[in-house]
Amino acid sequence: MITLHKELEEELLSTLRDTLRVAGFVGGPKVEEFEREFAKFCDASHCVGVASGTDAVRFALTAAGVKSGDIVVTVPHTFIATTEAISQAGGRPEFVDIDERTYCMDPRKLEEYLEHQCSLDSKTGRLIHRNLQAPVTAIVPVHIYGQTADMDPILALARKYNLIVVEDACQAHGAEYFSKAENAWKRPEVWGTQLLSASIRERSWGLRRSWRRNN
Numbered sequence: 334m335i336t337l338h339k340e341l342e343e344e345l346l347s348t349l350r351d352t353l354r355v356a357g358f359v360g361g362p363k364v365e366e367f368e369r370e371f372a373k374f375c376d377a378s379h380c381v382g383v384a385s386g387t388d389a390v391r392f393a394l395t396a397a398g399v400k401s402g403d404i405v406v407t408v409p410h411t412f413i414a415t416t417e418a419i420s421q422a423g424g425r426p427e428f429v430d431i432d433e434r435t436y437c438m439d440p441r442k443l444e445e446y447l448e449h450q451c452s453l454d455s456k457t458g459r460l461i462h463r464n465l466q467a468p469v470t471a472i473v474p475v476h477i478y479g480q481t482a483d484m485d486p487i488l489a490l491a492r493k494y495n496l497i498v499v500e501d502a503c504q505a506h507g508a509e510y511f512s513k514a515e516n517a518w519k520r521p522e523v524w525g526t527q528l529l530s531a532s533i534r535e536r537s538w539g540l541r542r543s544w545r546r547n548n
Contacts, residue, residue, distance in 0.1 A: 374507070386503035390418035394471060397497045399424050403470035404462055406446065407501075408438050411475040415501050425467065437482035438474040440490070447494055460494045471497035476505035485514045 338345075352363050364382045372380035383389055399405060401423035407415055409428045416426040429446045432439040451460050451469050460469040472491055474482040484500070491498045502508065512519045 385414070386412075386501075387414040387418045387421070389503070390415060390473065390499060390501050391421045393499045394418065394422040394424065394473075394497075397471065397499060399471050399497065402467055404465065404467050405471045405473055406443065406469065407473040408475050410436055411477065411501065412503070414503070415473060415475055418501075419473065424471070425465075427462070427469075432483070435480060435482065436477055437480065438472075438487065440483050440486035443472070443487060444490055447490060451494075453494075458495070460496065469494070469496065471499060473499050473501055475501045476508055479505050479508055481505060481508045481510040484510055484519065485512055489514070 348363065352358065352361075355361065357363050360382075368380040368382050372378065381392070383392060394405065399419075399422045403424045404427050405419045405422075405424040406427050406429055407419065408431050410431045419426045427446075429442040430439055431437060431442075447460065447469070450464070451462050453459070454461050461467070462469055472487060474484065474487055476482055481502075482500075488498060490496070509518045511517075
């Protein structure tokens, strides 16, 4: 870690000095420059700088439509910020186990959860947790240790049950996975760091970025 910081020391200090001169700590040219560069890095249409990875996931869930009382399925093997973001968005976290090979969400465990603990409401078509009698609205796979979850089967299940997917990539910047379904390399849809950013390809997120920043 020391070597890495020494290699970046002058670049980081130069950026800090420029920011101090204009007091541009919230918004401003440096943040806008970062958003453009990070969106390009992520191959995304939009990037919105926020205060934390918690905010990144929370805003993405809110923008995607998670409401108070909705169940959001994620994994227990993650930093507390993942479940904190779900709670702050009004959701209720429920857990499925990880794949012991990748430490990411196990699609088979997710399928078992959705098929055995939930059922479709014949009137609304929404997925309902049988015991909790609450709607299951979203899935939050967590990409961790620089690698991604097996997204093809997770996305297939989301399409089957009409669920939102927000990918927590706070610990996997720059990670990619090969999608057999699309025959292409893909990157996660939402990114965050404890300092900086959220990036999402959802059009609704891009349209709401100014509202979120100004409020």
